[in-house]
Amino acid sequence: MSKKEVFEKYKELEDVSIQNEDGRRGIKSFVLRTNPLSLRLTNGILNYYESYAIRYNQDDIKEKKPIDLKAHFKNKNLPLSVEIGFGNGESFVKTAEKHKDINYFGFEVYLTGFAECLTSIGDLKLENATLMRADAKEVLLNSVMDESVDAFNIFFPDPWPKKKHHKRRLMSADFIALLTDKLKVGGSIHFATDIEDYAEETFINLSGNKALQNKFESFAPRAYNRESTAFERKGILKGNKIFDLFFIKK
Numbered sequence: 589m590s591k592k593e594v595f596e597k598y599k600e601l602e603d604v605s606i607q608n609e610d611g612r613r614g615i616k617s618f619v620l621r622t623n624p625l626s627l628r629l630t631n632g633i634l635n636y637y638e639s640y641a642i643r644y645n646q647d648d649i650k651e652k653k654p655i656d657l658k659a660h661f662k663n664k665n666l667p668l669s670v671e672i673g674f675g676n677g678e679s680f681v682k683t684a685e686k687h688k689d690i691n692y693f694g695f696e697v698y699l700t701g702f703a704e705c706l707t708s709i710g711d712l713k714l715e716n717a718t719l720m721r722a723d724a725k726e727v728l729l730n731s732v733m734d735e736s737v738d739a740f741n742i743f744f745p746d747p748w749p750k751k752k753h754h755k756r757r758l759m760s761a762d763f764i765a766l767l768t769d770k771l772k773v774g775g776s777i778h779f780a781t782d783i784e785d786y787a788e789e790t791f792i793n794l795s796g797n798k799a800l801q802n803k804f805e806s807f808a809p810r811a812y813n814r815e816s817t818a819f820e821r822k823g824i825l826k827g828n829k830i831f832d833l834f835f836i837k838k
Contacts, residue, residue, distance in 0.1 A: 625703055632707025640709045641719045644727065655731040657693045662715040666691045667738040672724040672758070673697075673745050677705020679815035684709070684717040686815075690738075692717045695724035725763060734769045739776045744819035747783040759790040761797070768799050771837045776803075778814065779833045782823030787831035800835040808832040 625633075637643075642659060658664040667690050674680040674694040684692040694717070696702045702721045709717045720727065748756045759779060767777055777794065781787050787807070794800055810830045811820070820830060 625700065629700065629703035629707055632710060633703050636706050636710030640706055640714075640717065641721070644720055644722050644731075649722075649726050649730050652730040654733070655727065657718070657732065657736070658691060660718040661691045663691070666716065668693060668736070669739040669741065670724075670737050671695070671741040671743070673742065674701065674705055675744070675818060676701045677708055679743065679817045680705060681708045681712065681714070681717070682815045684714050685712065688716055690716065694719045695727070696721060697723060725758075725766070728766055728770055732770055735772050737770045737775060738772055739778065740767050740771065741778045741814065743778075743780045743814065743817055744782065744823070747781060747786045749783065754789075757786065757789070759786075759793060761793045764793050764797055764800075768797055768837060773837055775837045777833075777835045777837075778808075778812075780811075780814065780817075780820070780831065782820065782826075782828035782830050784829065784831065787833070791833055794833055794835045797835075799837055801838050803834045803836055808834040 640660065642655070642657075644655060648655070657670065658668060669690050669692050671680055671692065671694045674696050675698075677694065677696075680692065680694050684690075694705065696705065696719065699721065702719060706719055709719070742758065745758045746756070748754055764777070771777070777800065779790055779794070781790070791807070795802065810832055812832045812834055814832075823830065
């Protein structure tokens, strides 16, 4: 099957950002960049999409169709950890390999990273990993039940360093409130960045949510309870300090 035929079959992979009722797209924490997929990644989508990814198109989001994030997991009774923006999936896959007693669900909007992670999961036949290429905020807001997730991980999201772009940053107070609604009591939000002002801003927003409690007095130990990521290593090479935050729902 050609690349063109693959994308014809999975058209929802082409657009992950729905329009508002007025026809405009709201402020997003990402800007999509399209790069051609290699033959290996094209075959990864063809061979593994049905088994390790959940199809969720724009009509589902608009209609607020309920979704079961555990639909593809072999053992649906395991705790559910959701990672938002897993990049190329390196740390996501390593974590799922290491912790078979937890189900890992990953959201990613960038097609190359999504395909890379999907291919790795399929090659390893991981039964505790499932993906979706979609805007996590839209899916959580419209289609995921409250108090259904055990953990949210957001590692090194786009920092939007220019001040005029800070409104695009993912970890706003409103988004943290949404994550908190979806968390079970005792569930966690783990955030990491190498951008100091983003870390401080997120610390304020997490601390300001009365339903959350910091597991530590301030920042968590670096790389607390997580694998290293490619973005983290790039930040270290630049001389940046790494910041982790770990909050728990009361």
